[in-house]
Amino acid sequence: MVQSFSFFPIFDDEAISVFDALKQSAHLMKGHKLQLFLLGLLLGIIMAAISIVTLGIGLLFLLPYFYSVHANFYDSLTEDETTSETTESKDDYLELS
Numbered sequence: 001m002v003q004s005f006s007f008f009p010i011f012d013d014e015a016i017s018v019f020d021a022l023k024q025s026a027h028l029m030k031g032h033k034l035q036l037f038l039l040g041l042l043l044g045i046i047m048a049a050i051s052i053v054t055l056g057i058g059l060l061f062l063l064p065y066f067y068s069v070h071a072n073f074y075d076s077l078t079e080d081e082t083t084s085e086t087t088e089s090k091d092d093y094l095e096l097s
Helices: 008-012 017-027 033-053 059-096
Strands: none
Touching: 008 017, 008 059, 017 059, 033 059
């Protein structure tokens, strides 16, 4: 689960190495593992139920939705990361003044 976002940093920055992408993924997931687990559990239950009812045809629509929700979760984690870095740098500037 820690490396579940390891391919997103490679898409964001093609110059990043695989090991750096794994490190960045592990860093982003600190404190968010339970959220991702519950999100996957909820979507998995919904996907299973709809897949059974529609005899698998519903997966044609649900799999892209599942991956886009995963991508949005990654985007929200990276936005939180950049927001906290900006806040920390402003706090450092105020302390130096």
